[in-house]
Amino acid sequence: MxxxxxxxxxxxxxxxxxxxxxxxxxxxxxxxxxxxxxxxxxxxxxxxxxxxxxxxxxxxxxxxxxxxxxxxxxxxxxxxxxxxxxxxxxxxxxxxxxxxxxxxxxxxxxxxxxxxxxxxxxxxxxxxxxxDTGNSAYIGTKELLKTLTGTKKRIAHFTGFLVDPNTQLRIDAVKKAAEEEGATVVQVIADIDAPEPAEEKINAYLAAHANDVDGIITSAWVPAVVASNAVRKIGDKRIKMVAIDHDEVVLKAIKDGFVNGTMLQxxxxxxxxxxxxxxxxxxxxxxxxxxxxxxxxxxxxxxxxxxAYVAADKVxxxxxxxxxxxxxxxxxxxxxxxxxx
Amino acid sequence: MSYPDLPAKGPSGDIVGKPRRNTAATRFYLTNEFGLIALIVLFALAFQFATDGFFSPFNLFSLGRIAAVNIMIGLAMMVVVITGGLNLAVGAIGVCAAMTCGYLIEVVGLPWPIAILSAVALGAMLGFINGWTSVRTGLHSFIITLATMSIFFGVMIFLTRAESYRALPPVFAAFGRMKLLGIFSPLLLVSLMAALFLGYLYNLTAVGREMLAAGAKPEAAEMSGINVGRIFIYCHMLSGALAACAALMLVARNGAAIPSMAGQLGQDWLLIAFLGPVLGGTLLTGGKASVLGTCLGAFLVTMLTSGLLLLQLGDFWIQSFLGLLLLAAVLMDKTRRTFLARRNMA
Structure with missing residues (x-):
């Protein structure tokens, strides 16, 4: 800012x-x-x-x-x-x-x-x-699931440090929102709110399983940035994504249509x-x-x-x-x- | 050590008693301990002059409390360093012991004195695993403890689900917050007792001297009848027990047993674990222990950190400064030993 x-x-x-x-x-x-x-x-x-x-x-x-x-x-x-x-x-x-x-x-x-x-x-x-991290993750997941049109609705969740008291709340909230909408959380990758582990784990996961995922929800700053770059690299905009926070990388990815929106804190x-x-x-x-x-x-x-949820129209x-x-x-x-x- | 009060003779038969006394004085001035005392006094005066509140009761209390834990961590490493080995798992062992103590009190319902003893025993047992594996495989303890650091910590996280134990008896937190004479933490007394025990062990007991002998020249020690393998295992057990004590002191300080108390894999303890013994003059090659030096070294590091924080020096410089201090200490120690060797004073 x-x-x-x-x-x-x-x-x-x-x-x-x-x-x-x-x-x-x-x-x-x-x-x-x-x-x-x-x-x-x-x-x-x-x-x-x-x-x-x-x-x-x-x-x-x-x-x-x-x-x-x-x-x-x-x-x-x-x-x-x-x-x-x-x-x-x-x-x-x-x-x-x-x-x-x-x-x-x-x-x-x-x-x-x-x-x-x-x-x-x-x-x-x-x-x-x-x-209210649980509520934020819950709303973000609901927003993500609105964009998924298929029947499978398979989502991956990338989140922060396990020692962060908020992380478990976020994991639980994403799971709850997914269950309510009949979606499946196919993967939770935690403890990656730092550049090195985030780059390594997110890129490795998407390299191997991008076809098995329809949506991505991120609930920590660094994973949001890394995942935004990853979906931009994949480029086909098939995988929908809702990020968190307001890093410039995330905001630009929203403007360019690679990320659907972000949950502002x-x-x-x-x-x-x-x-x-x-x-x-x-x-x-x-x-x-x-x-x-x-x-x-x-x-x-x-x-x-x-x-607050911010999509391309309000970015x-x-x-x-x-x-x-x-x-x-x-x-x-x-x-x-x-x-x- | 003092010299006998007899006049010495030079090569020509002349009495040269006075130079000998000078030699003794020189030797004292060249010890790590004297250097550390001088540095502590100098830095304390400098910080008092340059900062507000360095000698304030609260700062002295918090300084002493942190120093007490750091001294114990330094001693836990020192007792293995004298064998020429290392214990990279000090932090992991400490956290395992602390979590065990919390579990035994909160879940099992054991009285806290029994839980504390059990935790220390677990620390010694984990140390035994390190020592036994190192001796049996013949691999350097660096490799063994690097592996066990991850194993111990991983098992602890799995068993506890990374949950903290905070329903501990009030006596724990009260002990951690207690002030003696308004400025001293009783945790310092615990560290002092451990240091006195180690001083007694190395100076006045056969097994302590065997530890030093085995560390200095394992082959020679073996030939003179010392069971070097068994002695090395004892050292690792002692290290584990001391690491457990350090962790229990942190439990008292935090009022809870928490998995992150020594950082990821217990690695947060490593720098201070090395700084204390190395600054204090404990040889990384083994065979020499300096209990007083380790205590002074750990205290100096704690004091420097506190002073640098008060100086509001860029927070990120402190870690760099401590790393430089470690490097400088090793180089100065090498210079000192070379100086002593050249004058046949070593």
């Missing part, structure tokens, strides 16, 4: 809630910490900067562990607390193993919100703000709203006990940051879809989920 579009998004959000709501604590120093390096989280960096500027925070910095290792993330979080960061938006390195660190951060006065992934209950995290909204909420929590707001949280397999305090205006989703959530967030004096 270009800087211009991000600014437009941020200005739109601010105008939606009014400048008066930015009653920020000037000493709020928020850290946005993913589980490791991954393109999905790149939008968090700009979201943090925009939120810091819009709400007058001391800082809202994007800090990435060197690798996808729980110990590295824990060590980084402890270091950030020492450096004076006092609010954390975290994608858990492990939904269970990160809970102890979260408890320590909170006990030291730094509120924590789960971003894009949830901590397993019980934890001291205020709530989890992420994509809302990482920018997670980063922006997450930072806003953390500042509010530091300013004395509390999370409503009776807030209309959703439930998922990990937590009873889940908030859907939004998802040029996908930012509008993300902006609308974020704006809608932001407008009512404080009133719905927080109690502020």
């Amino acid at each position: 270009s800087n211009y579009l991000r600014r437009v998004l941020a200005i739109g959000l601010l105008s939606a809630v009014g400048v008066g709501s930015a009653s920020a604590a000037g000493d709020s120093k928020i850290a946005l910490v993913p589980g490791g390096p991954h393109p999905y989280f790149a939008a968090w960096e700009q979201a943090g900067k925009d939120a810091a500027k819009d709400f007058g925070l001391a800082a809202a910095d994007y800090k990435v562990p060197q690798k996808w290792e729980l110990s590295q993330q824990n060590q980084l979080l402890e270091s950030l607390l020492t450096q004076g960061y006092n609010g954390f938006l975290i994608f858990p390195g492990d939904p269970v193993g990160s809970v102890s660190t979260v408890d320590e951060l909170v006990s030291n006065g730094a509120p924590v919100v789960g971003g894009a992934g949830c901590f397993k209950d019980p934890s001291s995290a205020s709530f989890c703000l992420g994509t 809302n990482p920018y909204g997670q980063g922006y709203i997450g930072t806003f909420v953390l500042d509010k929590l530091r300013s004395g707001c509390t999370v409503k006990t009776d807030a209309p949280f959703k439930k998922n397999a990990l937590t009873d305090k889940f908030i859907d940051s939004g998802t 040029d205006t996908y930012v509008d879809a993300m902006r609308d989703t974020t704006k809608k959530l932001f407008e009512t967030f404080q009133a719905t989920y927080l109690t502020c004096k």
